Amino acid sequence: xxxxxxxxxxxxxxxxxxxAILASSALIIPVMAQPAYTQLVQASAARTQGSxxxxxxxxxxxxxxxDNFIQSVLVFGYAWVDTTTGHGIVAAIHPSFRDSNQNPAAxxxxxxxxxxxxxxxxxxxxxxxxxxxxxxxxxxxxxxxxATMQSGSISPNVAASFVVQPDSGCAATGLGVKVLSTAxxx
Numbered sequence: 639x640x641x642x643x644x645x646x647x648x649x650x651x652x653x654x655x656x657x658a659i660l661a662s663s664a665l666i667i668p669v670m671a672q673p674a675y676t677q678l679v680q681a682s683a684a685r686t687q688g689s690x691x692x693x694x695x696x697x698x699x700x701x702x703x704x705d706n707f708i709q710s711v712l713v714f715g716y717a718w719v720d721t722t723t724g725h726g727i728v729a730a731i732h733p734s735f736r737d738s739n740q741n742p743a744a745x746x747x748x749x750x751x752x753x754x755x756x757x758x759x760x761x762x763x764x765x766x767x768x769x770x771x772x773x774x775x776x777x778x779x780x781x782x783x784x785a786t787m788q789s790g791s792i793s794p795n796v797a798a799s800f801v802v803q804p805d806s807g808c809a810a811t812g813l814g815v816k817v818l819s820t821a822x823x824x
Contacts, residue, residue: 681797759814
C-alpha cells in the first residue's frame with residue numbers, strides 16, 4: 639500500500655488531533671482492568687471477488703458505544719493483520735477525538751501499516767489510512783465487510799484486540815499499539 643497525498647494528510651491530521659488531546663489533558667486516565675470483550679476467542683477472514691469479510695468473537699458482549707474501559711484509553715479496537723507485511727484493517731472506537739466521516743463517535747474502520755515496536759508498545763503505527771466498511775456487532779461478535787478496493791490485497795493471518803497509546807519511540811506517528819489478546823485466523 640503506497641502512501642498517497644490523502645493518506646499522508648489523514649495521518650498528519652490524526653496525529654495532530656491526538657497530540658492536542660494529550661497536551662490539553664493534565665491527567666491521562668490509566669488503563670482499567672481489561673473487560674472480557676478484550677479477550678479473543680476466535681477470528682476469521684474470507685475473501686470473495688470484491689470483498690474481504692472479517693470477524694472476531696470475544697469472550698463477552700462487545701459494547702456498541704464507549705463504556706468506562708473504552709473511555710479510559712486513547713483508542714480500543716480489533717485488528718486483522720498480515721504479519722509478513724504489517725498491513726492490516728482495524729475496527730476502532732475512540733470517543734476522545736474524531737478522525738472518520740463514517741461513524742466518527744463510534745466503531746469505524748481504518749487501514750494500517752505496523753512496524754516493530756518499542757519497549758512499551760508491541761508495534762508502532764507507521765501509516766494510518768481511512769476506509770469505508772460495513773460493520774456489525776451482535777453480542778460478542780464483531781464483523782466487517784470491506785470492499786477490496788478499500789482493503790487492498792491484504793491476507794490477514796492473525797487478529798488482535800488492542801489499545802493505541804502515545805509512544806515517542808514510534809517516529810512516524812508517535813503512536814504505539816499494545817496488544818491485549820490474539821487469535822489465529824481460521
